[in-house]
Amino acid sequence: MNELRPVHLRRIDPSQNMRRFYSLSVQPTLFGGASLVRDWGRIGTRGQSMIETFDTPAEAGDAMTRLERRKRRRGYLDPYAPRSGRRE
Template sequence: MTTIYLERREPAYNRQRFYTLTVAQTLFGSWTLIREWGRIGHPGTVRETWFESESAATEAGAKIRR
């Protein structure tokens, strides 16, 4: 499992945000890219995308990171 976690904090503008990208294998052998984002300290929005291979999931995550 690979995870990237980013935070943005700007107290002057009351901005406290997080963004997480995770590539993980499912119980059935496929791979998923899990994206979560939102305000720090609150439940975030979660979106999952499934892939047949780890390389495809990692490549999709790399495109989002840019």
């Protein structure tokens, strides 16, 4: 299995007092499957977690990709990616 890297996203909008995080990772289970671990909440808090178990790591990776895509469409960004655009 090719190793899936954890995904850490943030959505910050000061005009709406919004400072959210969303994290995704795939962890192996004891029985050969894989779990998709999701953590989300307001930055600076513990937030919430959810674990969803799949029969194969590939299924967990597909679910992770779908969720990441959905969050990026809603405005979540990678906090470590270089920002394109304005420097004044």
